[in-house]
Amino acid sequence: MDPRLKDGVRAHPVVLVAGVLLHAGIAASGLATLAAVTGAAWPNWLRIACAVLSATGAVSGLLLLVRRLREPVLQAISIADDYISNLLVVGVLIAAALLSIVPQAQPVLLLAWAVLAAYAPFGKIRHCVLFFVTRARFGAFIGARGVLVGRSRPS
Amino acid sequence: MTLSTSIARRHATALASCVRCGLCAEACHYYRATHEPRETPAYKVKLAGEVLRSPEPLDPARTAEWVDELFGRCSMCGRCMFHCTTGLNIPALVRGARTRLSAAGLVPADLQATVDTTLRTGNSMGITRDEWVETVRWLEDELRAETGDASARLPLDAHGAEFLYTVNPREAKFFPLSLLAVAAIFHAAGASWTLSSESFDLTNYGVFSGDDRAAAQSARRLREAMQQLGVRALVLGECGHGFNANRWRAPEWLHEDTPPRVVSILELVAGYLADARLNVDPSRNALLTTLHDPCNLVRLGGIVEEPRAILSAVVERWVEMAPNREQNLCCGGGGGQLGMAQYARRRLAAGRPKAEQIRATGATVVAAPCHNCIDQLGDLNKEYGLGVKVTTICELVAGALVWNN
Numbered sequence: 413m414d415p416r417l418k419d420g421v422r423a424h425p426v427v428l429v430a431g432v433l434l435h436a437g438i439a440a441s442g443l444a445t446l447a448a449v450t451g452a453a454w455p456n457w458l459r460i461a462c463a464v465l466s467a468t469g470a471v472s473g474l475l476l477l478v479r480r481l482r483e484p485v486l487q488a489i490s491i492a493d494d495y496i497s498n499l500l501v502v503g504v505l506i507a508a509a510l511l512s513i514v515p516q517a518q519p520v521l522l523l524a525w526a527v528l529a530a531y532a533p534f535g536k537i538r539h540c541v542l543f544f545v546t547r548a549r550f551g552a553f554i555g556a557r558g559v560l561v562g563r564s565r566p567s
Numbered sequence: 568m569t570l571s572t573s574i575a576r577r578h579a580t581a582l583a584s585c586v587r588c589g590l591c592a593e594a595c596h597y598y599r600a601t602h603e604p605r606e607t608p609a610y611k612v613k614l615a616g617e618v619l620r621s622p623e624p625l626d627p628a629r630t631a632e633w634v635d636e637l638f639g640r641c642s643m644c645g646r647c648m649f650h651c652t653t654g655l656n657i658p659a660l661v662r663g664a665r666t667r668l669s670a671a672g673l674v675p676a677d678l679q680a681t682v683d684t685t686l687r688t689g690n691s692m693g694i695t696r697d698e699w700v701e702t703v704r705w706l707e708d709e710l711r712a713e714t715g716d717a718s719a720r721l722p723l724d725a726h727g728a729e730f731l732y733t734v735n736p737r738e739a740k741f742f743p744l745s746l747l748a749v750a751a752i753f754h755a756a757g758a759s760w761t762l763s764s765e766s767f768d769l770t771n772y773g774v775f776s777g778d779d780r781a782a783a784q785s786a787r788r789l790r791e792a793m794q795q796l797g798v799r800a801l802v803l804g805e806c807g808h809g810f811n812a813n814r815w816r817a818p819e820w821l822h823e824d825t826p827p828r829v830v831s832i833l834e835l836v837a838g839y840l841a842d843a844r845l846n847v848d849p850s851r852n853a854l855l856t857t858l859h860d861p862c863n864l865v866r867l868g869g870i871v872e873e874p875r876a877i878l879s880a881v882v883e884r885w886v887e888m889a890p891n892r893e894q895n896l897c898c899g900g901g902g903g904q905l906g907m908a909q910y911a912r913r914r915l916a917a918g919r920p921k922a923e924q925i926r927a928t929g930a931t932v933v934a935a936p937c938h939n940c941i942d943q944l945g946d947l948n949k950e951y952g953l954g955v956k957v958t959t960i961c962e963l964v965a966g967a968l969v970w971n972n
Contacts, residue, residue, distance in 0.1 A: 559893050
């Protein structure tokens with residue numbers, strides 16, 4: 413389903429943008445880490461882009477954390493994992509952004525990734541894998557029943 | 568892997584996939600009506616997770632909230648599933664939790680009573696065989712008077728007919744004109760059909776209570792009637808959850824590798840119209856009409872375009888609600904809500920978004936192919952002063968029929 417058609421996104425478009433930026437930042441920080449670890453030569457513009465995306469992702473993650481702390485709905489549904497996962501990811505993003513300015517930050521970045529990886533199987537970061545499983549099941553569910561067959565978009 | 572293990576794994580995966588982003592809130596009619604954080608689907612997922620992960624016995628300090636939220640604040644309409652960031656099957660999780668609560672004997676008493684009545688009598692309203700047969704015979708007389716054809720019939724236990732037609736027992740008890748309308752359509756189309764004197768109830772309240780054994784028994788009863796009568800298909804009347812249960816869920820409950828042919832009356836009638844087997848005059852339904860999409864039939868059932876094709880043929884003017892199809896707003900009558908009196912005020916409050924949606928169309932007739940929805944929409948009509956007439960689609964079709972004699 414087109415995210416723009418979702419009621420929650422319509423009501424909170426900033427959350428969609430922050431979410432996309434957070435995930436883009438995670439991808440960029442992964443790329444930056446890979447380049448740093450392998451010592452691969454990569455263009456300066458890409459290094460800067462990854463740093464900017466990581467920093468933007470970190471800010472987005474912190475905004476989402478503030479929202480979680482302030483919104484009554486999110487307060488009602490949140491558990492400790494939501495805060496831990498957010499802070500671990502933001503930690504990686506900050507370390508990745510720092511790497512472009514301070515190359516000596518590499519051990520900090522690797523440590524942040526290691527802590528994140530160690531925690532991931534126990535918290536909601538699992539959705540990086542389970543998202544695809546759940547989406548596939550959702551598709552199979554509505555596909556088998558033909559819910560979206562023979563139509564375009566709701567009028 | 569057993570079915571229960573498979574379902575448990577599905578639930579575990581789904582629970583682990585929720586990122587608690589809260590973006591599902593606005594999709595839920597309960598939340599839209601009240602803006603209470605506890606009405607959010609994610610909150611229900613959280614509680615469903617507590618129930619599903621709880622060791623035996625369930626914590627008595629938590630059961631009151633679990634029952635109140637998971638039975639009393641969710642119609643399992645599935646709209647949240649489409650709006651969920653990760654696509655969680657939230658109604659399946661809620662039902663999974665209801666299954667555990669059901670096993671612990673925690674189903675609200677009046678919903679459980681409906682399930683028990685079905686198991687005891689074969690139908691959810693406890694209608695006796697004699698009452699049912701008498702109603703059918705009376706409707707047969709009415710059909711003959713209406714069509715002017717003395718050979719018009721409502722066949723009972725006709726062996727070898729093409730299909731067995733089943734109803735929501737509300738039709739026999741409160742809305743016999745719905746069954747009369749269907750009989751008129753079948754007569755006009757020259758259909759080969761039958762009713763069963765014993766197994767006529769397509770509803771399945773085990774779906775709502777979470778009791779898989781009861782749900783399987785209700786579904787099996789209709790399958791056995793099909794075999795006894797030697798029919799080739801089971802046709803389900805206008806009932807959302809009955810369609811979902813008998814068409815989509817029953818093969819899992821009954822471990823069927825090759826399910827029998829189970830179709831909605833709407834599929835059948837849309838086919839009759841496409842094949843020009845019905846002579847209809849849409850000017851006989853001249854009032855502006857709108858269409859309610861029952862969640863179990865449309866979003867969770869896939870019967871999306873058939874009601875639209877039918878209305879386009881038999882109604883002079885009709886308008887869509889906004890949003891519609893799989894995005895329709897739940898009326899609030901599903902999930903067993905109509906069968907749980909203690910949540911009645913909440914049910915009516917949760918129906919407010921639907922009432923506003925109906926009012927915005929300007930229509931004076933609401934076509935709703937589901938008897939549970941019709942009951943709820945009737946209540947909303949009174950509660951919010953909508954001033955509309957709520958009807959089944961087959962009643963509109965029958966009203967448009969032109970008899971050649």
